[in-house]
Amino acid sequence: MLSxxxxxxxxxxxxxxxxxxxxxMVIFYAPVELNMGMVQxxxxxHVSAAWLGMLAFLVAAISGILFLSKKNLLYxxxxxxxxxxxxxxxxxANFTGMIWARPIWNTWWTWDPRLTTMTIMAFTYIAFIxxxxxxxxxxxxxxxxxxxxLVGFVxxxxxxxxxxLLRTIHPIIIGGGxxxxxxxxxxxxxxxxxxxxxxxxxxxxxWQRTRLAEAAAVIDRLKAEQNAEEFGEVENG
Amino acid sequence: MKNWFGTLKALVWKDLLQEWRSKDMLTSMLAFAxxxxxxxxxxxxxxxxxxxxxxxxxxxxxxxxxxxxGLNRSxxxxxxxxxxxxxxxxxxxxxxxxxxxxxxxxxxMLILIxxxxxxxxxxxxxxxxxxxxxxxxxxxxxxxxxxxxxxxxMTVQTRMRDLLLPVLLFPVLMPVNMAVVKAGQGVISGADFxxxxxxxxxxxxxxxxxxxxxxxxxxxxxxx
Numbered sequence: 001m002l003s004x005x006x007x008x009x010x011x012x013x014x015x016x017x018x019x020x021x022x023x024x025m026v027i028f029y030a031p032v033e034l035n036m037g038m039v040q041x042x043x044x045x046h047v048s049a050a051w052l053g054m055l056a057f058l059v060a061a062i063s064g065i066l067f068l069s070k071k072n073l074l075y076x077x078x079x080x081x082x083x084x085x086x087x088x089x090x091x092x093a094n095f096t097g098m099i100w101a102r103p104i105w106n107t108w109w110t111w112d113p114r115l116t117t118m119t120i121m122a123f124t125y126i127a128f129i130x131x132x133x134x135x136x137x138x139x140x141x142x143x144x145x146x147x148x149x150l151v152g153f154v155x156x157x158x159x160x161x162x163x164x165l166l167r168t169i170h171p172i173i174i175g176g177g178x179x180x181x182x183x184x185x186x187x188x189x190x191x192x193x194x195x196x197x198x199x200x201x202x203x204x205x206x207w208q209r210t211r212l213a214e215a216a217a218v219i220d221r222l223k224a225e226q227n228a229e230e231f232g233e234v235e236n237g
Numbered sequence: 238m239k240n241w242f243g244t245l246k247a248l249v250w251k252d253l254l255q256e257w258r259s260k261d262m263l264t265s266m267l268a269f270a271x272x273x274x275x276x277x278x279x280x281x282x283x284x285x286x287x288x289x290x291x292x293x294x295x296x297x298x299x300x301x302x303x304x305x306x307g308l309n310r311s312x313x314x315x316x317x318x319x320x321x322x323x324x325x326x327x328x329x330x331x332x333x334x335x336x337x338x339x340x341x342x343x344x345x346m347l348i349l350i351x352x353x354x355x356x357x358x359x360x361x362x363x364x365x366x367x368x369x370x371x372x373x374x375x376x377x378x379x380x381x382x383x384x385x386x387x388x389x390x391m392t393v394q395t396r397m398r399d400l401l402l403p404v405l406l407f408p409v410l411m412p413v414n415m416a417v418v419k420a421g422q423g424v425i426s427g428a429d430f431x432x433x434x435x436x437x438x439x440x441x442x443x444x445x446x447x448x449x450x451x452x453x454x455x456x457x458x459x460x461x
Contacts, residue, residue, distance in 0.1 A: 123408040134395030144391045158412040
């Protein structure tokens with residue numbers, strides 16, 4: 001696990017290339033939107049980041065369930081890594097959204113369901129990280145993390161549904177009725193490129209971060225063993 | 238099955254008796270709730286009309302905050318005396334421990350609601366003792382105690398304990414907050430039932446989901 005990893009290296013370079021390509025597409029390939037102008041271009045990475053924010057939560061909840069049934073700490077490391085990445089991208093989605101909202105909606109913030117849900121999701125991520133920091137024992141940390149990820153994962157959609165019952169002004173890109181944003185095929189292609197690039201980036205980041213967590217766990221174990229030798233104590237676990 | 242309900246009853250009775258003998262938790266919660274009502278009065282000096290509209294929100298925030306205060310102590314005795322293991326051995330099914338704690342937390346919330354409502358009604362000269370509003374609050378208290386009992390069972394075992402509980406609980410409680418306030422406003426303003434019916438449904442669905450999840454995973458909260 002901790003030795004050199006060829007496929008991961010290749011994937012890392014590939015993801016960097018793809019993100020760069022998507023970036024260039026946003027700048028040169030995607031047309032400038034008629035009404036909103038340049039600021040609309042923030043949208044491509046905004047959507048991709050928001051998607052990752054949600055994907056990360058799904059991954060964390062699934063790894064949580066896997067941990068509870070299999071008791072393998074690897075799943076806990078995946079969940080914890082996923083949450084950290086998810087928090088980062090949720091923040092990116094929120095801030096890029098604000099940059100766009102200021103000129104278009106004439107306000108940095110509105111109590112729209114998506115904005116509210118994304119922010120509550122970010123707070124759930126923060127709570128997850130804090131909960132795990134408050135526990136030393138690795139298995140208990142993993143168990144509680146898994147439970148909280150599950151509870152959070154279930155409550156976030158209810159939050160979204162509830163917030164949606166109160167009106168929305170957020171543009172609806174997919175599956176919307178009247179509030180649909182008109183997009184040309186070039187725009188769709190750029191959005192797709194952004195989504196693919198970010199998803200690969202997520203896989204790479206998750207893999208790297210999980211390896212780091214595994215390495216940290218190995219070091220903790222070695223330290224505990226050394227302590228036990230020095231003080232002549234028998235450590236369990 | 239008879240054994241199951243017998244254990245449940247015994248555990249709830251134990252919690253209530255413990256609280257009745259010390260009255261630590263309930264006294265602090267009530268004092269906190271009533272003091273908060275006073276603070277709200279000066280924080281938002283509003284004319285009576287606006288106040289009537291805000292009442293459900295104020296009431297719920299007060300109840301939720303003092304409820305969180307109580308939740309912090311909910312598992313404290315078990316944790317400090319290390320009686321979790323004994324409990325696990327004594328009951329036929331670990332889920333009973335959670336359900337009993339949830340019921341006693343819910344009953345304490347109910348007492349809190351039944352005292353806070355008349356106090357608010359007297360202080361602000363606005364009758365909030367509407368049966369439907371009471372039902373909304375009770376449904377809210379159910380969702381609150383379902384999620385709260387599970388999460389406080391975890392936070393009590395961490396280093397930060399009471400510091401951590403609201404941080405973990407409030408994001409998860411978001412739908413309950415929205416639904417109680419919206420349904421409450423509907424009831425108090427005398428709107429048609431169909432306009433806020435959906436919020437009551439959300440409260441019921443939330444309660445069922447959280448209760449189910451808790452019953453499924455509580456085993457992992459107290460057993461290694």
